[in-house]
Every structure is written in C-alpha cells, then in structure tokens.
Amino acid sequence: MIVEKDEAVPVRVGDDVVRARQAVRALATAAGFSLVDQTKIITAASEIARNTVDYGGGGDLRLELLRDGGRRGVRLTFTDQGPGIADVEQALKDGYTSGGGLGLGLGGARRLVGEFAINSSPGRGTKVTLTRWK
Amino acid sequence: MKSNLPELIDKHEKALLAEWLEQQKAAGAGDLAGEEELRTLSGRFLAAFQEGIRSGQSADIGTAAWAPAREVLDDVSRQRALRGATSSQTATFVFSVKSPLFNLLRRELGKDAERLAQETWTTTLIIDKLGLYTTEVFQKSREDIISRQQQEMLELSTPVVQLWEGVLAVPLIGTLDSERTQVVMENLLERIMSSGADIAIIDITGVPTVDTLVAQHLLKTISAARLMGADCIISGIRPQIAQTMVHLGVDLNVVSKATMADAFALALKRLGQAVVNRAATNGL
Amino acid sequence: MDQIPILKIGDCLLVSIQVDMHDRLAMELQDQLTQRIVATRARGVMIDISALEIVDSFIGRMLNDIAAMSRVLDAVTVVVGMQPAVAITLVELGLKLEGVRTALDVDKGLALIRRVIDGGEDPVDRREG
Numbered sequence: 001m002i003v004e005k006d007e008a009v010p011v012r013v014g015d016d017v018v019r020a021r022q023a024v025r026a027l028a029t030a031a032g033f034s035l036v037d038q039t040k041i042i043t044a045a046s047e048i049a050r051n052t053v054d055y056g057g058g059g060d061l062r063l064e065l066l067r068d069g070g071r072r073g074v075r076l077t078f079t080d081q082g083p084g085i086a087d088v089e090q091a092l093k094d095g096y097t098s099g100g101g102l103g104l105g106l107g108g109a110r111r112l113v114g115e116f117a118i119n120s121s122p123g124r125g126t127k128v129t130l131t132r133w134k
Numbered sequence: 135m136k137s138n139l140p141e142l143i144d145k146h147e148k149a150l151l152a153e154w155l156e157q158q159k160a161a162g163a164g165d166l167a168g169e170e171e172l173r174t175l176s177g178r179f180l181a182a183f184q185e186g187i188r189s190g191q192s193a194d195i196g197t198a199a200w201a202p203a204r205e206v207l208d209d210v211s212r213q214r215a216l217r218g219a220t221s222s223q224t225a226t227f228v229f230s231v232k233s234p235l236f237n238l239l240r241r242e243l244g245k246d247a248e249r250l251a252q253e254t255w256t257t258t259l260i261i262d263k264l265g266l267y268t269t270e271v272f273q274k275s276r277e278d279i280i281s282r283q284q285q286e287m288l289e290l291s292t293p294v295v296q297l298w299e300g301v302l303a304v305p306l307i308g309t310l311d312s313e314r315t316q317v318v319m320e321n322l323l324e325r326i327m328s329s330g331a332d333i334a335i336i337d338i339t340g341v342p343t344v345d346t347l348v349a350q351h352l353l354k355t356i357s358a359a360r361l362m363g364a365d366c367i368i369s370g371i372r373p374q375i376a377q378t379m380v381h382l383g384v385d386l387n388v389v390s391k392a393t394m395a396d397a398f399a400l401a402l403k404r405l406g407q408a409v410v411n412r413a414a415t416n417g418l
Numbered sequence: 419m420d421q422i423p424i425l426k427i428g429d430c431l432l433v434s435i436q437v438d439m440h441d442r443l444a445m446e447l448q449d450q451l452t453q454r455i456v457a458t459r460a461r462g463v464m465i466d467i468s469a470l471e472i473v474d475s476f477i478g479r480m481l482n483d484i485a486a487m488s489r490v491l492d493a494v495t496v497v498v499g500m501q502p503a504v505a506i507t508l509v510e511l512g513l514k515l516e517g518v519r520t521a522l523d524v525d526k527g528l529a530l531i532r533r534v535i536d537g538g539e540d541p542v543d544r545r546e547g
Contacts, residue, residue: 001196002196002201014440014441014442015440017438017440018438018440021438021472035503036316036320036502036503036506036507038503039471039472039503039504039506039507040506040507040510042471042472043472043473043474043507043511046472046474046476047474047475050474050475050476068274069270069271069273069274070208070211070212070271070274070275070277070278071274071278105474105475107512108475108511108512108513109511111510111511111512112507112510112511316506319505319506319509320502320506323502323505323506324502326502326522327502327522330522330523330526332526354509354510357509358505358506358508358509360520361500361504361505361508361509361515361520362500362502362505362520362522363498363520363521363522363523363526363527363530364522
C-alpha cells in the first residue's frame with residue numbers, strides 16, 4: 001500500500017471544521033469517490049472534527065490519499081490531547097438523543113466509513129482514524 | 135555492492151530493447167498490443183528500472199524510487215486487463231526481460247564470476263517482485279472491471295417507473311442487500327427530485343424473503359424518500375411475508391398493500407385524484 | 419457579523435441556509451427566528467437547505483431545536499430542498515429529524531404547511547389510507 005498524498009490541517013476552532021471539510025472534499029475528489037461517498041466521508045469527518053474542537057480541546061487532522069494495487073482510498077486521522085473518553089464502547093453506542101446523552105456522533109461516523117478505529121483513554125487524549133476505499 | 139547494471143543498460147540500450155521486444159513477441163505479446171505501443175512501454179520500463187536500481191533500494195519495490203516502474207506496470211496491467219489478457223500473459227511483459235538482461239550481464243561480466251553471480255541474483259530478485267506486482271495490479275483491474283459491470287447490471291435491474299403525475303413505482307426483484315439498497319435509494323431519490331413525486335410505491339413482489347436485514351434496508355429507503363418529501367407505500371406483500379414480518383417483529387411504519395393496484399388506487403386517493411368509468415357516468 | 423435573512427410569505431417564515439453554520443450563527447438564527455415568529459404570529463416556518471451539501475449532527479440538532487421552539491409557539495416547521503446525497507447520508511448516520519416535516523421544495527413546503535394549518539393534517543407524521 002502506498003501513500004500518494006499526506007497533509008495535515010489544524011482542527012482548533014469552529015472555522016477549522018469548515019476548512020477540514022473542504023480538505024476532505026478535495027481528497028475524496030482526487031480519489032475519485034462518487035458524490036454520495038464523498039458526502040458520507042465529509043459528514044463523518046465533520047462529526048469527528050466537531051468533537052475534536054468541542055471535547056478534545058482542539059487537535060489536528062492528518063489526511064492521506066492511499067493507493068493499494070489499483071484502488072484508491074482516503075484515510076483521516078484526528079488526534080487531540082484532550083481529556084480522552086472513559087468508556088469508548090458506550091460512546092460508540094450513544095445515539096442522537098434529543099434529550100440527554102453525549103451524542104458524540106462516533107457511532108454515526110463509524111457507520112459512514114469502511115474502516116473505523118479509535119484510541120482513547122482518560123488523560124491520554126483521543127485518536128480517531130477513518131478510512132474509506134473507492 | 136553498487137550495481138553496474140544501469141550503466142550497462144545505457145551502453146547497450148538499443149540492442150537490449152530489440153532483444154526484449156523479440157522475446158515479448160515470441161511469447162505472443164503481439165496479439166495484445168501494437169509494435170509502437172510495446173516499444174514505448176518497454177522503453178519506459180527500462181528507464182524506470184534503471185532509476186530504481188540506481189537508488190540502491192533493491193529490497194523494497196514499494197519505495198518512491200520504484201514509483202515510475204510501478205506506474206509503467208500499472209499501465210500495462212490495466213490495458214491488458216481491459217483487452218481480456220490472462221494473468222500470465224500480462225506478467226510476461228516483466229519476466230521476459232530477464233533473458234536479455236542476463237545475456238547482457240554475461241557478455242559484459244563474463245570474466246568476473248563473483249560479480250556476475252551477484253548482479254544476476256539481485257536482478258532476478260527485483261524482476262520477480264515486479265512480476266508479482268504486475269499480477270496483483272492485473273487481478274485488481276479485473277476485479278474493478280467486473281465490479282463496474284455488476285454495478286451497471288444493478289442499475290439496470292432497479293428501474294424507477296412513473297405511474298402517474300406525482301407517483302413513482304420501484305419494483306424490486308431479487309434480494310435486497312446493502313449494495314442494492316444504495317443503488318435503489320440513489321435512483322429513487324434522483325427521480326423524486328426530477329419528477330417532483332409525492333408518493334413512491336415500493337413493490338416487493340419479487341423479493342423472496344423479508345428478514346430483519348431486508349426490513350432495515352427497506353426502512354432506510356423509506357426514510358430517505360421521506361426526507362425528500364415523498365411518502366412511501368409498500369406493495370406486493372405476500373401472505374408468507376406478512377407472517378414472517380409479524381413473527382420477527384418487523385414494523386415498516388408505512389401503509390402496505392397486497393398488490394400494486396391497491397397501492398396505486400391509494401396513491402391516487404391521497405393526491406385527490408380518481409379514475410372514473412365514463413360509460414357509467416354518461417349513461418351511454 | 420453575518421446574518422441569515424428571514425423572509426415572510428403570508429403567515430409563513432422562510433429561511434434559506436446558504437453558509438456553513440457554526441455555533442454562534444446557529445444561536446443567532448434561533449434567536450431571530452423565535453422573535454420573528456412571535457412578532458409576525460407566523461404559523462409556519464420553512465427552512466430551505468437546498469444549498470447544504472453536508473448536514474451533520476450539529477445541523478440536525480439545530481433543525482430539531484428550531485422545530486421544537488416553533489411548536490411551542492404553535493408554528494409548523496418544514497425542511498425543504500434536501501439533496502439526495504445528504505438524505506442518503508443522514509439515513510446512514512441514523513440521524514432522526516424529530517418533529518420536522520420535509521418537502522421537496524418551497525412550493526410543496528408551503529402547500530404542506532397550508533394542509534397542516536387549515537386542513538388539520540398531522541403536523542408531525544402522516545399515515546392514513
């Protein structure tokens with residue numbers, strides 16, 4: 001597997017979420033994703049980006065354009081040094097309850113991409129990796 | 135030990151290329167590509183091959199130094215996949231370069247047995263790796279072509295029909311898996327947008343079973359249509375399906391009818407339309 | 419400070435979301451909208467999202483909140499113009515728009531609001547036959 005493009009953008013404030021989406025759109029277009037697939041991965045990225053800003057105290061997004069044999073993919077890695085998530089399993093289950101619940105959007109984001117990985121623990125920050133192949 | 139192969143190739147390029155082309159043609163490459171094309175591709179490969187060797191990164195062809203070589207092989211594999219070649223016919227492009235290269239090495243390094251052995255060994259290792267890479271890319275290309283054809287078939291087999299102004303029908307045939315559902319949703323939503331439909335009748339007469347998974351896919355489709363302002367009616371519910379759905383606790387949360395005719399009548403009613411028997415009303 | 423224009427069409431208010439919303443703008447919109455609903459005694463609120471290529475849970479929550487506030491003020495909320503790719507993504511995301519009706523475009527949205535206000539159609543969901 002080869003990494004054809006590798007760039008990083010900061011995800012610190014609200015406006016960065018918009019910039020992150022634009023960067024993901026550009027990468028997804030380069031990978032040749034259909035409109036629906038682009039929308040899915042950008043939406044997933046938006047969810048995680050907002051988490052990074054709102055709960056993670058700000059962090060970074062690494063965007064990679066992958067090539068494996070003939071097919072292309074996009075890999076997004078969000079990292080922050082925030083408080084971390086105590087119960088990842090629970091966070092993944094949290095839905096979009098209009099009342100309580102954190103509604104972190106992790107579960108939703110996972111459904112939108114092919115591969116999803118999360119590394120988080122209290123005091124150690126959070127790292128979320130989203131990958132989608134064409 | 136640094137390889138002298140790049141310099142040797144430079145020195146004898148013309149003869150090397152000619153010998154390699156002969157090898158390829160003997161192996162039947164002439165059926166797959168014209169003379170010009172073979173010459174161009176082979177030339178590109180030799181140049182890229184030299185670059186790779188010069189970098190000293192002979193163990194790993196995944197590194198940036200070997201990118202040009204991989205690119206040539208990508209092109210060869212894709213072209214041959216499109217032309218219906220076999221996997222070995224494609225790999226022959228790379229493997230057939232061994233013989234000319236070894237002849238070249240023997241002629242130039244014949245007196246130095248150890249150097250000859252070393253260079254031959256290194257060269258054969260690299261060529262083998264590149265050959266394997268070619269087959270991998272070829273396989274992937276074939277898979278892509280097949281998957282594209284499947285996609286086309288999928289789109290053809292899920293037509294969206296306009297029954298009336300504002301009423302669409304989607305007759306589903308066969309099992310509803312997640313891939314099919316994506317295609318159905320995309321087609322249906324595009325059509326809702328272009329025709330301004332208010333109602334979509336999803337007919338499942340041709341769907342063999344409705345288990346919880348299929349029900350989820352149907353629910354997704356119904357939700358998506360609703361987000362675009364169109365209500366759905368399910369039709370074609372066979373008695374067994376009705377039973378299975380109840381036993382599984384599946385609730386589609388839309389009106390469902392046994393036949394498309396019933397669904398159509400309901401759709402018209404909802405839109406405030408009616409079909410009238412002229413003879414009866416005119417007293418003909 | 420950018421503002422989102424709110425238009426009055428009869429007894430309905432129309433809001434077109436064209437830009438990427440962030441927290442502050444979303445709060446301002448909700449503020450302005452609730453004030454205008456009261457001021458104009460609007461019975462319907464139409465939110466046009468035809469320019470939005472991405473609708474994530476933040477926007478979804480905002481739409482739900484607007485709908486909830488409107489309902490308290492006895493107005494119906496209709497979201498119109500959702501793009502197909504967005505609809506498919508929302509369904510996959512599992513995001514439910516609660517208390518929000520949807521229509522294809524502004525015309526159908528207005529017609530729907532009329533049916534609800536005048537005809538007594540269920541403001542939230544519709545299943546009859």
